[in-house]
Amino acid sequence: MKNITLKDVAKAANVSYATVSRALSGSSQIGSETRERIIKLCDEMGYTANYVARSMVKKKTDLIGFVVPSIDNQFMSELAYYAETCARAHGYNIMLCNSGPDLKQEKAVVKLLLGRQVDGILICPQSPKTFENIQAYTEQVPVVFLSENLRDHPQSYVAVDNTKGTYLGTEYLYSLGHRDILYFGQRRSTTHQLRADGYRKACQKYGLQERFFNSTYPQSSIENGYQMAIELFSQPIDYTAILASTDSNAIGILQAADELGIDIPGRLSLIGFDNIWSTSLPRIDLTTVEQPKHLMATQAVEMLWDKIENGTQGYVHQILTPTLIQRGTCRKID
Amino acid sequence: MKNITLKDVAKAANVSYATVSRALSGSSQIGSETRERIIKLCDEMGYTANYVARSMVKKKTDLIGFVVPSIDNQFMSELAYYAETCARAHGYNIMLCNSGPDLKQEKAVVKLLLGRQVDGILICPQSPKTFENIQAYTEQVPVVFLSENLRDHPQSYVAVDNTKGTYLGTEYLYSLGHRDILYFGQRRSTTHQLRADGYRKACQKYGLQERFFNSTYPQSSIENGYQMAIELFSQPIDYTAILASTDSNAIGILQAADELGIDIPGRLSLIGFDNIWSTSLPRIDLTTVEQPKHLMATQAVEMLWDKIENGTQGYVHQILTPTLIQRGTCRKID
DNA sequence: AGCACAAGTGCAAACGTTTGCGCTCCGTTG
C-alpha cells in the first residue's frame, strides 16, 4: 500500500537514489547500462515520481490555474478543453476554479491558486473590473487574460478583434441588401463598446444610419435578450436586420420573434456573435461571427508558457481575427 | 519577489517557525495573544502558506482529479461546475483532465494524476471499458465513477436510474394517448441497455408492442442521430412517438424530421434523455428526461470526500431518480 | 520550601525529490 519511492528503487538497484533520479531525468552523467537497468526496474516496481516532492525542490509545479466565471458556460468550456489539451502537451496540468459572479470569490480563488504555487494563471474575467481586482497578484505570477480587451492595461491578453467582428457582420448584411440595420447590445462592458464601434464604423463606411437598441441588463443571456426583444418588438419594426452583440442575445431575440410571429429570416435577418456551439443546432442555425476559440486558448497557454519558461517580461495584446459564419438567419433583400 | 515563508514571519515575530505554523493552524497549544500577534503579522506581510510543502509532510494534497472525455461536452461541463464548487467548499481543488476518445489517454491521465498525488479521482467513463482500463489504479487511490452504471463492478459510482427514466418517458407518452412508440437508441453501452430496459418494462406494463430502432453508431451525437433518422424515415412511419435514448439523438431526429417535413410534435411526438442545456433553447424545446446533474456531482464528491477523509472501504452504488421535463415536442393524441 | 503540573514555546526530524560538489576508477598522454 505504501508508495514506492526513489529510495526503494535505489535499494533494489543497489545504487544511490541520486543515481536513480538522474537516470530517470535523462542526465548525461549516467552510464547507459546502469540507466537501462534502472528504468527497467522502475517499470517492474511500478514507480511513479512524486510530483509534489519534485515541485518542492524545483520551485515549480508545472501547474497552471484556469479561472472562469463558470465552466458550464459553453464558450468557456470550449476554451477549457483546448487550453487543457494544449497545456498537457507542454507538460502542464490545469487547476480549475469557478470564480462565480462576484469579485470577492474571483479574488479568493486567485489567491488560493497562488498558495498552490501554480506557475501561471489563465483567467476569463468576469467583468471589466477583474483587472484591478486581482492586480495585486499579477506581480507574483504570470497571468494571461482571455477574451476581454483591456486595451489600456499593461497586462497580457488574447482576445478576438471585436470591432472587426461586428464590422464584418454589418458589411455582410449590407452586401445582402440591407440598409436599415439595428444594433442590439449591452452598454457597459469594454467588449460591447468595441463591438458597437465596429458596427458604427461599417455604418459610416457604407452610409447607413446608426441605430442602437441597448439592453438594460448588464449581462447578456438568452433570457435577458428575450425580455429586451419583447420590448423592442412592441414598437414598429422599421429595420430589416438586427446585429446582436452576442449569440445569447440573438437566441433571445429569436425566441421573442417566434412568439410574436415575426419571421426570421423572412421578415428580419439576424446575426449573433461568438459562435457558441448551440448556434449550430438545427432550428437555431444562427448566422454569427466566430471567435476562434481553439486559437485563443492555445495562443493563451503558449503565451503563458513563454512567460513561465523564459521569464519573458512585459505584456502582449494578442488580437485574433474573427470570421463570419453564414447560416440560416439572414436573407437577401432586393 | 522572493516568497515570504514561515521563517520570515517567525523572525519578524521573534518566535520559532513552529509557533507560527501552530498559530495559523489553530492549535490549542498557543497563547491567545501570541496567536493574534502572529496572525496580524502574517496579514501585514502578505504571507500565504505553501500548499506544496504542506502536502509533502501531510501526505495529502487536498486535490481531486476530475477526468472527463471532453470538458466541452455540455453534460460534463455542468457536472464539472457543480463538482468544483462542492469540492472547493470542502477545501479541495480540482485538477482537470480530458481523457479524449481513446483508452490509452484515459489511462495516461489517471496515471499522471496519481503522480500528482491527488487524494481522489472523479471520473466520467468514456466507455464501458473504462473500468478495467484503470482498474490497476483504483487500489491506490479512492475513485468514484460518474454517470455509468457498472452494475456488477465492485466500484463506487453515482448514476441516474436509467431504466426508470425511459419508463417514465414511455409512461408519459402512453398517458398522452400514444400506443405506437418507437425506441431509438444505441445498442452497445450499459447505459443504453438499461434505458432500453425501461422502455421494455413500460411496454409490458401497458401492453404496448416493443419497437426498437438501433443506431449503428457506437456514440450518440446529433450528427449520428440525424443520419440514422434519415434512414428511419425512409420507411413508412407507422408509430406516433419516438423515445430517443439521448438528447443528442433526439436533436438529430428533430433535424431530419424538419428536413423531410415531418411535423414534430404534429405528426410525431419526441422525447430525449439527459436534459442537456440545449434542450431548453427556444425552437428546440425538447421534452426530455432529466439527469439530476447537480445532485450527481455533489453526491459524487461527497462520496469521494467520505472515502478520503474517513478511509471508508467498500463501494456504494448511488442511483438517483430522474424526472420528466415536459416541453414542446409531445402532443396529446385522441 | 519543594514538588507536580499545565501552558506555552522551541528543536529537529521527516516528507521525496533534485543537484552541486567531491570522490573513485580507469584509460590516455607526456
Added chain:
DNA sequence: CAACGGAGCGCAAACGTTTGCACTTGTGCT
C-alpha cells in the same frame, strides 16, 4: 611511470512545511 582528465556515481543540502518531543516558565498544592 607519473600525471592528468573524464566518466560514473555517491553524499548531503535544500525546498517549506507539520508535529512529536523536550524544555522552560509560572502557578497551586502539600
